[in-house]
Amino acid sequence: MSTNTLSQIKAALDPKAWSEDPDELAPHVRDWRGRYQGASPLLLKPSTTDEVSRILSLCNAGGVTVIPQSGNTGLVGGSTPQGEVVLSLKRMNQIRTIDTDNDSLTCEAGAILESVQDAAKARGKLFPLSLGAQGSAMIGGLISTNAGGVHVLRYGMMRELVLGLEAVLPDGRVLSDLSGLRKDNTGYDLKQLFIGAEGTLGVVTAATLKLFARPASTAVAIAAVESPAQAVELLGHMKETTGSVAAFELMPKIGLDLAVHHLPGARHPLDSDPAWTVLIELVSPETDRAQSLMESALETAFEKGLVSDAALAQTEAQMAEFWALREGIPEAEKAHGKAAKHDVSVPVSRMPAFMEEATAKAEAMLPEALIIAFGHVGDGNVHFNVARKTPGSGDDFVASCAPVTEAIYDLVDKHGGSISAEHGVGVLKREELARRKPVEVAVMRAIKQTLDPNAIMNPRIMLGID
């Protein structure tokens, strides 16, 4: 770390664009879950793309390493500095334009997801990305981690919602493509490189995002199924008969039990207390249509024996209540104790076998294991978490799960799955990634080396091994 370069950077910027104040730095050098604590000599807060470009040029010339940061809500340690300068996008938070004829919105990387959702809504449109951290997660980070969430089934992950990007390369050159084209076959689609790159190839400074028509009606139901296999069958039925499944989330009995136990006001949606439930959301462009679609699709599902019990939300408040159960599972789980978490995916068709084998394996290896497996079964993504039956488990329990994690990842490999479906690699999974995808990682490293020859961008993250 060249202090000379740091002085140059400070001199090149408006005084508002940097800080060395430990109090201001504090929230930027740890992650929000408190799992990673780091340090940084300098917080940079550029307010323009040009400032980002000047910063990276100087860092590149001086060999100063940089960790870009937006909402700092990641789960894999990808934005906690260990000596790097922190480049925060928080001052670049403008929504620049909304083009309703083109169904697109252009904003800066520091715009908060919820403010983008609200801006779209104010113009009668929908920006569909939706996840727990939406009140603080920022667009730049959501792009750099290719965020998922609960509506991937219908609208895709962040990758599919980006029409164009503005990104600054490590040497300060700016790639800019913010006109919102839906079709452009002029060479490699460079924006794809930055989506999901976790800040290792440059800094995303702005993006043009896809908007959609707002559904005129929405219906939410919770239905009882016998098993994950039946959930997959029900998913096929709902897709086939309604064509408008916006979310399809699997919840185990233990997940609902914990949610009801720990969340104020929560109650079981079904008296039958089934082993598994799914939360289904349907949308329709027609008023009052989603509800009747849901009713008739669930009716035929009953007739086919795919569902044994179901509750259809009758009011907006009840819809929110159903969603609160699903979204409350992680918090309830946390209240129960620490757990080893696995954000994995497999092909939808392999999900039932994976769930069965992984559960059997974990329980055999660790008799005190309590499996809490829930999530976006509609797109093959399950949060397969291993908790302890007795409440109050701590870090020592999580540490004792390491061999179980390896066994679970081996089963993921066996079923052609991914050891990080939506949370990314960060520092948490980089060794696993290098071990499990050696050819891919070699190609990724070659690309990284090409675009960032001095390795200044997030060098420890994803591809870097300390």
Add this chain to the structure above:
Amino acid sequence: MSTNTLSQIKAALDPKAWSEDPDELAPHVRDWRGRYQGASPLLLKPSTTDEVSRILSLCNAGGVTVIPQSGNTGLVGGSTPQGEVVLSLKRMNQIRTIDTDNDSLTCEAGAILESVQDAAKARGKLFPLSLGAQGSAMIGGLISTNAGGVHVLRYGMMRELVLGLEAVLPDGRVLSDLSGLRKDNTGYDLKQLFIGAEGTLGVVTAATLKLFARPASTAVAIAAVESPAQAVELLGHMKETTGSVAAFELMPKIGLDLAVHHLPGARHPLDSDPAWTVLIELVSPETDRAQSLMESALETAFEKGLVSDAALAQTEAQMAEFWALREGIPEAEKAHGKAAKHDVSVPVSRMPAFMEEATAKAEAMLPEALIIAFGHVGDGNVHFNVARKTPGSGDDFVASCAPVTEAIYDLVDKHGGSISAEHGVGVLKREELARRKPVEVAVMRAIKQTLDPNAIMNPRIMLGID
């Protein structure tokens, strides 16, 4: 070109996997439109990924350049050899698996689009990519050119339909990801590099594609609009009220006139003979639903003054007739005479201004110009073609249009558009690309150099300047 390497390659392969027979080579060394004629010393016809890998390893070691070819239906000269060996994927045409629970299909690169559509249909599913050349275009080429077509509006371009790829790198290493995951955040999404790379980074040998539920009903209408601006307004209305627009194609009066004149049995769908029409296709997962959706949406469009006349296809045969008009425009145009063609895109909101300015400009520069502008207005892609008023124009007329082409591309740039929306770069537009996107091309060349240091893969195409 090392003859020694060619001998090594022949010796390493099954005799069925190569040919030097000029008759067999003939269709592989020219393009189907007869615009490009080339030559090649050797046609390679591997039947396995391993053979492709061995071929590329040897070519890479011996500095032999390779042009990969699948259906050879491209429009920009990207698959015509000029001395390179031709690597045809035509023997790798198997559909390997269909997974209906995962809504995915895995096939080899030489599988013909129509056979993929049919295989999906036989299992009750839809593969939505649909374009004129579907009877001969193959999946590998469709991926390597990121093909578009008439259903992009609803289902996206080829890029959005690919769940995973198997690709052979120039040095023979194989990247394989055919398990059909919908979520995988483990590092850079390498498959994106090969999609739309026009064979410059390696050879796509297989792919896992997304399938969809088949719509239970489809409705097709042709509606009269005053102008492209009104077409864009009508598009917004249809998207908002139906949520299920599968295609939205703009056709000018001259396009329909030519189609009716030149296509056997074709007739005008509307007596009012309007200046502009749009072909609208709606789909629904419910039986008989699309038709009523179309009726009520067109009714409110009439009330709003967005449509002055419309014909709703009443039978499957009539739907096909309407589509035949739209799809017959290129052929009818060809029968009229040669034209300068521009496959361009702009943001949907800029389409009306672009159309107006480009038409005025072309007519001012070339008084004999007949503008035939039609296409996928729903995604901002227009085929803006400059024909001659008097029929029977030839190559000399097209050559005389060069300054008009430059002026049109300048207007495309002005409106933030793309000079190749869906056809790609090939040899046709590589100079334009290098001139108009210098920073991007520099980055693309750096990536090309990293993955293909000996420049054996399609060296003249897209990024190469002879």
